[in-house]
Amino acid sequence: MLRLHRQQSAALRAVRSLHSTPRRRREPFDPSNVERASDEVDVCIVGGGPAGLSAAIRLKQLEQEKGREIRVVVLEKGAEAGSHILSGAVVEPRALNELLPDWQERSGHPLTQPTTHTSMRFFTKSSSLRIPQPPQMKKMGTYILSLSQFTAWLGTIAEELGVEVYPGFAGAGLVYGPDGKSVLGVRTNEVGLDREGRMKDTFEPGMEFRARVTLLAEGAHGSLSKEVIRRFRLRENSDPQTYGMGVKEVWRVDPSKYRPGEVVHTMGWPVDWKTYGGGWVYHMADGLVSLGLVIGLDYANPYISPYRELQRMKHHPYFRDLLSGNSTRIAYGGRTLNEGGLQSLPQLYFPGGALIGCSAGMVNVAKIKGTHNAMKSGMLAAEAAYDAISAQEEGSSEPADMSAYETTFRNSWAYADLHEVRNVRPSFNTPLGMWGGITYSGVDTLLLKGRTPWTFRNTKKLSDAAHTKRASECAPIEYPPFEPPLSTDLLTSLALTGTNHAEDQPVHLRVRKYGKGSADAGLEVKPGTKEGLETEQYEESKAVRREHVKVNVGEYAGLLGRACPAQVYEYVDDEAAQSEDSEGWGGKKLVINSQNCIHCKLCDIKVPTQDITWTVPEGGGGPKYRREDSGDATRRVMVHVMRVSAARKRQYLPEKGPADQSPLAAFISSKSPPTHRARPSSEAPSSSLPTALSCTQNACCTLELASLLPTMSARTLAALARIPAPANAVSSSSRGCVPQHIRNMSKVSHEPRSESLFATSPSRWHSVGRTLPPLSRQRALHTSAVLRHGHLTRPEPGTGIKLHFKDSKGNLIKTVEANEGDDILSIAHEHDIDLEGACEGSVACSTCHVILTPEHYDLLPEPEDDENDMLDMAFGLTDTSRLGCQVQLTRELDGMTATLPSATRNMFVDGKKSAHH
Ligand SMILES: Cc1cc2nc3c(=O)[nH]c(=O)nc-3n(C[C@H](O)[C@H](O)[C@H](O)COP(=O)(O)OP(=O)(O)OC[C@H]3O[C@@H](n4cnc5c(N)ncnc54)[C@H](O)[C@@H]3O)c2cc1C
Ligand code: SF4
Ligand code: FES
Known part of the structure; x- marks a missing residue:
């Protein structure tokens, strides 16, 4: 499903922009002219x-x-x-x-759970045996955190x-x-x-x-x-550097299964005897258990899916027991590690x-x-x-x-x-194979302790990708069906990573063919070549993508489609992908759902064609493995201050702005076009600001989010800055209530601060000195009455407009009746349906995201720019997605279904927490 959303979303965005407020023509970015x-x-x-x-x-x-x-x-x-x-x-x-x-x-150090007991187990499919553990594993004095x-x-x-x-x-x-x-x-x-x-x-x-x-x-x-x-x-x-892929989950286990301080490492099943890998179970503090599996990326069989291996591992009786009773999974993630x-x-x-x-x-x-x-x-x-x-x-x-x-x-x-x-890890790559490795490493770690005169080398300089065999040489793996909640499909797990990338940005996973003298994508150095100071040469074209599909699908059964732990890569059917000038091959083409990426780097390392390069996406995107608050807002304020400082250096902003005048306000109301090139110092300062830069007055802590959310429209910026929206900015919200996130800014310490907090070298950071307003003033800004949803007048039964609410799996939650003009969010609240609506209808979050039936979606007026902006950040966007707070019922919508997505992303109110419906 997600593939479909991603494929269609680009087209959708294009269509939406055609129908909404006209946007300025966008110029291509030329790095040489900046x-x-x-x-x-x-x-x-x-x-x-x-x-x-x-x-x-x-x-x-x-x-x-x-x-x-x-x-x-x-x-x-x-x-x-x-x-x-x-x-x-x-x-x-x-x-x-x-x-x-x-x-x-x-204060606040997280080393609260010392390791109390360690053991090693060997798994067969249905049993587990305690085996001697290497002394390194046994070591106490460690902490689980x-x-x-x-x-x-x-x-x-x-x-x-x-x-x-x-x-x-x-x-x-x-x-x-x-x-x-x-x-x-x-x-x-x-x-x-x-x-x-x-x-x-x-x-x-x-x-x-x-x-x-x-x-x-x-x-x-x-x-x-x-x-x-x-x-x-x-x-x-x-x-060459070699890697393992770690996939893991965190569970809050039933209290009867929780053994704080216990560390268990596993070998054997589900990983086959030709593949290097092992599992772990760490009983952390607070009733949490971290469990996972590392698989050496020198694995040969392209049918292996590290994610499916982890899900299957949990079907073992040991894990079934551990995760039984009142146990809940709360996190999932994946990352490569050096081996x-x-x-x-x-x-x-x-x-x-x-x-x-x-x-x-x-x-x-x-x-x-x-x-x-x-x-x-x-x-x-x-x-x-x-x-x-x-x-x-x-x-x-x-x-x-x-x-x-x-x-x-x-x-x-x-x-x-x-x-x-x-010598421990390399011993698994000798002709003695996996059992030889186990035996050698046992002797080495228990007796020799590395005091051998020899060192095993990767003499053939083989990368992990080079170990991959063709699909024709390997047996396909049939993974068992998922057994929710013990094991689930990947997209359900992915929702737990909190991963998010702004949709409309360049794809950060590049399909490139490297030229002579350059390393391949995944490699740091091409074996046997003397690479050096030249700039890398590479080609990105339809032909390169076509060749990628030809080899990866034709010879390696589409390895990345299984190996990526976030379902970013899909080789999809496409009739047009037959012709020589298409970017596909054999009726298949590559779709890259880059928004799903959790930055594990596996694709760059393991793709057999060595033609995927992981580049950094816009900062701030990616997984959110840490959910606790830790002065998050304070740090974001600092980021904002840095941008303000940079702007001053570029003379977008005056050295010190008068406290009663906000350049952001001037910018928003004038809607002056952003300046893309930094202004040479000889030119006069300009009053036009890049949209992402904001104020010189003391409200930075309310404005800093604006600087971090570059896709926001003028109206949304105005709402965040708490200044009147410009007259020509269309207000699509009938309520215009106070964004709730501003109240959450009380997490920022409001003691007056000198510039030392933000700028440790005053000589260089002279321009950023300002104090945050005291809490009382902040609060005064935040206390305007907020209009509540719910409390609608319900129509007489049988006379209203029927609206069906379904959950993400398509199960009917409730069918309700409402009046013309009522919006979906208010209706949901009126009927106790769990649709969040964190910003209370001010189009400053995407937590009221609903997916509508296509025939009804087509009857609605096009979303405004600010709704589109927020939809871009919604989890599981589809081509019939809307913000519930923005959709008002009309008679012709009678019988519409609003489906709740599997998760929501609360961008503004509490810092991108994902919540499940
Ligand atoms: C599954 C798994 C289990 C592990 N278990 C353990 C364990 O039990 N005990 C243990 O001691 N070690 C463990 N490790 C290894 C441990 O995680 C690493 O050794 C350690 O995190 C390395 O620290 P680092 O700072 O070098 O890199 P990282 O911890 O990876 O930190 C790198 C940081 O740089 C950021 N970054 C990367 N590129 C850029 C860029 N271009 N611009 C800006 N920021 C960037 C990343 O976002 C990240 O925050 C495990 C690793 C994995 C993957
Ligand atoms: S796209 Fe690459 S880096 Fe991102 S999650 Fe998938 S394998 Fe990892
Ligand atoms: S409730 Fe936040 S956008 Fe609808």
Whole structure:
């Protein structure tokens, strides 16, 4: 179903735009013709995971210890620190003990559940046997925690120390020195391009962070990390990186099944004996259990689906029992992890920067733990960066020398940790096969402890993709039917990831054929080639897509359709996909549902044709693995402030705006066109603002959402900014009530703050100083009466307009009768039907999304722009989707059905929480 929605939605958008308020013609974006705002920092860290944040914290500690001020920026593509980190981990606190020796006394630390018991089990289809476990697994002194929560906690500590953490900002490209031989910083992604790469009204070019040191902390298979590894030949002396795919779920289990602190690792079924893999069950704090399965991406059979393997694993009697009774699944996710170990570590530094954490590959595969090593590497890189910057002359343009980091890492316990287990994973790829690997690794971990004179190497330099066999050589796998709620279809699980990408943006999964001298898409370096400083050459065309389909469908049974844990790839029937000039082959074409992507990077690594490149989407999109509030709003305010600052630099905004005048108000009412090019400083300041930039007055905390939601129309912006909508902006809401999200902004601390909260280097950030209004004033803004839904006058039975409500599975919830002019949301509330309506009809959320019967949909007037804007963010959008609050009944709609989608996405009211219907 979702495929259909996605296929049709682009066309739908096009049709909708034809019928709604005319939009300005969109110009194609030309990167060569853009002047970017640029900011200078000492250290720019790409990736706010354990490695990046540990590096940032360590840098600020050194600043305090040694006195040299250092400006540290962390760019994180997730909507907040931790939201893209797959939670549920057993973590060794070794690095944390060194970084924050007093962590136990710090409030809110998430290391509340120590590991109390560990065991290893071997599964056959119907039984499970306890087997001896490697000593690494046995180790106590570890904690079971949510890694995304842990990361968010590190993020708050980093911010307290003065690190500028910018969630929602992806590092999209590297800034190279004039000769291309060094890295000078990072470019963030463009915001506000449409699917065809044309500039929307909200377009803002990415900005450059010019840094003395650039640290790449993107985790496994980072897109910028891949680029530097290729460009600076960092893998010349090491093996290709190899990966595993981890799919996991979190359950709140029946209290009788909950054993806090217990850790169980499994081997054997459901994974076949030719495939490397294993499962886990971690009993976390608060009645939660994390369970999952890692499958080595060197698997051969293209019929394998990691997702289906996980669902099937839960059919084992062990899991049936664990998940029985009053147990509920609350989360699902997937992510690749490095399995190459020590032999696959590239050179860790390059001119001007370094790779830290899993950007380089720090996972100890025998333990399935990488956080401790990632953090340690970040700390060591921070120390090297601080020294390198301190040693530089003021104004020096020489790239920082980070080679000391490689040396200290090699002398560290993190290196020793990887060295000890270096032969464990490769032993599964010897001619002795899986059983040989089990035997060897048993002996190595129990007796030899890595003290062997030999090291197994990937001498053929085989990537994971190269291990894939053709479908004709493998047996198809028949997975058992789902047994909800124990096991469910993928889209039901996907709803639990909270994943979301603005629909109308360029597809971030590119089908590309790489030219001579370039690595293939998934590879950092083509084996046997001496790649270097040249720019990569690639082709994106119908012919390339056709070839992709031909090989992947014709020879590999459409591997990605099964392997992707978010059903992004589909090879669909298409009659037009026969001809030579079509983008399909053999009646099939590739559809990429990029909105579903959970950023696991599997496709880039495993696709047999090596022609899929994962690029960063607009920042802020992607999964939301972390649901708890942690000052989310505060961070988003900071992001807003950064944009305001950038705008001032580009002279869109005056240095200090008068408190009684909002440039946003002026912008909205004048509806002046956005300026796409930064204005050269010689030109006079302009009063026109890019839509995404907002105010100079003190209401930033109410306006910052506007800056984050670049697709919003003038009317919605006006509603958010709490200023009168311009007279010519059509109001499609009959109520115009106060957006409820503004009340939620009380999560922001309203103590008057100096600029130090937002700007740790006042000399550079002089323009952002302002205070947030005190709480009392905020509240005064929020107390306007909100019109309630419900309380309609019900018609006499048999005289009203009939409306059927159905649930997402098509089951009838209720048939009701209502009057002409009543809207679907109010009717639902009147009849206690669970349709949320979080913004109470002000077209500032999409929680009242309903799917209508096509024959009735066609009878309705076209949605306005602002409804379309919100629909773009709705979960499970279809071609007959509408916002319930905007659809008023007429007689001709008698007998209409409104189906509730399986989930809603509450973008504004509480920060993108997904809720199930
Ligand atoms: C299924 C699974 C189970 C695991 N279990 C454990 C365990 O039990 N114990 C353990 O210690 N380790 C475990 N690991 C490994 C552990 O997750 C990693 O070793 C650790 O997270 C690495 O930290 P990192 O900071 O290097 O990368 P990550 O944690 O991956 O963080 C990288 C961050 O960078 C961001 N980012 C990436 N690219 C960009 C970009 N271009 N611009 C901006 N931001 C970007 C990402 O959104 C992310 O927030 C597991 C991994 C997986 C996948
Ligand atoms: S599209 Fe690629 S990166 Fe995204 S979820 Fe699917 S396999 Fe993972
Ligand atoms: S209730 Fe929020 S858009 Fe309808």
